[in-house]
Amino acid sequence: MMTRYGKAGVLVLGVMFLTAEPVALWAQESSAPPTGKSGSSRKLPSGRSRVAPPPQAPKVAPQQVPTQPDVFPKGKKEETAPTQSGSEPDTAAPSGSGADMPTAVPHLGPIPGRSRPAQKLPDNDLPKEEPATAPLPMAPPVQVEVPPSGQGNPPSDTAPRPAELPVRDESVETSPAAQPSDMELQRRLPTGRSRPTITEPQGETTVAEGPVPTQAQLDEYQRSNFIPIRDRWRILYGKNFIDPYAQNLLKGDYPILGQQDVFFNFTAISDSLFEARKLPTPQGVSRERSGSAEFFGEGRQLFFNQNFVFSFELFKGSTAFRPRDWAVRVTPVVNVNLLDVQERNAVRLDVRGGATRADHQIAFQEAFVEKRLFDVSRNFDFISVRAGIQGFTSDFRGFIFSDNEPGIRFFGNFDNNRYQWNIAYFNLLEKDTNSGLNAFQTRHRQVIIANLYRQDFIWQGYTAQVSFHHDRDNAGSGDTNGQQYDNNGFLVRPANIGDVRPHDVRSYYLGWAGDGHIGRFNLSHAFYQVLGNVSHDTIAGREVTINAQMAAAEVSYDIDWLRPKVSVFYGSGDKNPTDRTARGFDSILDNVNFAGSGFSFFNRQGIALTQTGVLLNNRFSLLNDFRSSKTQGQGQFVNPGIIVANVGLDAELTPKLKGILNFNYLWFAETEPLQYVLHQPQVRRAIGADYSVGLIYRPLLNQNIVLTGGFAYFTPGGGFKDIQQGGDRYSAFFSATLTF
Secondary structure, three states, X not given: OHHHHHHHHHHHHHHHHHOHHHHHHHHHHOOXXXXXXXXOOOOOOOOOOOOOOOOOOOOOOOOOOOOOOOOOOOOOOOOOOOOOOOOOOOOOOOOOOHHHOOOOOOOOOOOOOOOOOOOOOOHHHOOOOOOXXXXXXXXXXXXXXXXXXXXXXXXXXXXXXXXXXXXXXXXOOXXXXXXXXXXXXXXXXXXXXXXXXXXXXXXXXXXXXXXXXXXXXXXXHHHHHOOOOOOHHHOOOOOOOOOOOOOOOOEEEEEOOOOOOEEEEEEEEEEEEEEEEEOOOEOOOOOOOOOOOOOEOOOEEEEEEEEEEEEEEEEEOOOOOOOOOEEEEEEEEEEEEEEEOOOOOOOOOOHHHOOEEEEEEEEEEEEEEEEEEEEOOOOOOEEEEEEEEEEEEOOOOOOOEXXXXXXXXEEEEEOOOOEEEEEEEEEEEEEOOOOOOEEEEEEEEEEEEEEEEEOOOOOOOEEEEEEEEEEEEXXXXXXXXXXXXXXXXXXXXXXXXXXXXXXXXXXEEEEEEEEEEXXXXXXXXXXXXXXXXXXXXXXXXXXXXXXXXXXXXEEEEXXXXXXXXXXXXXXXXXXXXXXXXXXXXXXXXXXXXXOOHHHOHHHHOOEEOOOOOOEEEOOOOOOOOOOOOOOOOOOOOOOOOEEEEEEEEEEEOOOOEEEEEEEEEEEOOOOHHHHHHHOOOOOOOEEEEEEEEEEEEOOOOOOOEEEEEEEEEEEEOHHHHHHOOOOOEEEEEEEEEXXX
16 A cells, blocks of 8 residues: 555656646635645545645754755745655644644655755754755654544645745755764765775974985985886896797897997898709710710709808897998808719819819808988988998899999988989909809909989889999909909800900990889889990900890789789890990899799709800899809800790789799890801791799798799790700709798
8 A cells, every 4th residue: 555655646746747837826826725625635545644744943853864955946846745664654744833743753764766845944043055965774763652543633634735835945045054973974874884084184294304315315215215127128028039029139129238229130041952953064075974975965963052141230229210320240151052963074174073063162241331321301311321241232123233242332312211322332252153152352343333213203102213333344454364263163254255365344234113013003124225345355356335225024913812924024135246336235243033033944044055165144144145154254245135025923822822833935136146156057036935833831921931942844946956955954943941
């Protein structure tokens, strides 16, 4: 029954909110209280009475909760809701003075979600206002003497009239509600909770006066009260000298000289190469097998080459934000190589040396110092200088110069790195014949290079380059007796072909190249014009001027994990080998990465030219230049030239495995130099078809372990058959590069 009555009270309160204005108007018109069953009176169940408003004068008892602020606007009225009790019926206190109050009800606190009616108290007795809070726990019931039933006013007489509802007087200035006592606050807390103890400050805070500490005392205090940390690099990281990808002192992750930002970087590389090939191999008068009367013998060869590279670098600077201030690097290389062929007179000039050769070499491929001179902009555009043995490639694909040589190089950038430039001077060293590494002897040959790169030239992602190369080869005047022999006893300068005389070469290269992408198409191209003179050309038999050209272009298109490509390479040839102009193109010291590069047969293998002491082409070069050696010989600009057409496909088979397919067809640009040198009436232009396939495997998805394998097959064309003997040729190799 109590629950039903409580719900009815909530419903009545909602109706009163909606009818507040009509009730207010009705209250103003009514002057006498309703009687009998009129107004809001209705018959209540037996033993129940309506709730009367609280007395107007008495103060709030200690057991009662302070009243909540009035939540109704001025002029609105609120009807008193009946309280609820779970065990006893509610009784109502009649209105009037305190002497006329025969009954009282247990005080159970406010109903959750409801607010108490505002009480009009005397001005001198108003409690301070307190912000509205959540309903507090109900206080224990307070029992008040109740007279016998039947005494007192009837229920209808105790119902409050609308005019008597308490109204907040906005004109009366009130003071904030009185703060509850500590006992009251403690009573309101949930069971098991207590208020924190707040210690009030005792008096005013005073500062002790005394002498000011000296700097020595402060330093001593810091030393005794702080734990020193060497630098920020070692926080949260341990030491690991084995893992190159963890914080490692050997990989430039920690400064080695305190807070000076001086780092040390150590790199170790093991590069192993095993190669099996079949090449045209000429034989001399001393044969490996009896009964062998052919000019060409068995061409099968086995080659093994092992390089151990150790690089030590010390540098200063925070390279994540700006170029390093200075650097010193030394890179020694230990080489072991082995060659096994089937014919004598191929590995050594002395036929008593047999058909197998083993050799070793220690060389310095890098030994330089570098210094940043100054910055040229706020974006750390800079100018630096590097002096010593250093690696340098003068263009994108290594067409003209790519080697490690001693020299001095100024380099830098400007316009927020849109332009990069190099100005370099190199004084070339002799090379070890069997390893190709630097020897401890000068070459009497100087090279000057200047180039300029422009990024995002016309198109975003496309870089253009212009360059100048000058080759000053003084071998004729610098070599002892004008001659130079390699480590195996063969003459390399001057070349053993034609009119053999010591000579000097002066050549000048003007080049334009580009690399990048235009939209979805990848483009790489180069064009070079070479001019100069040769004091005495061995084939022409006289002094000649140089006028030759080279052009190359490659276009590819990315289709998901595939990159099909087409390319063409052209090196001009000399149509008249005996006139005063040399029109065959030759480089300074190339290392070409083009048209299949090291995977193709013709690019990877150096093929000897029969009846001469020169090669048709050199190892890792596309040019038919008639040189005795790419590293030790002189430039030869009377040559047949070459034309290469290439179709290839690069496939990212997996993130770890890459496949490379290439097909090349090659022609001689001109055949007159071949006819003149070999004394043949006719040589056709077709060199042959070159098929190659390669795989690159990176098991750790980085460059620490790189396994590379390739196979190439060469089918000779008419021109190759005219100058060589034998059937098809092949080349297979496997290399393993381990880097720390």
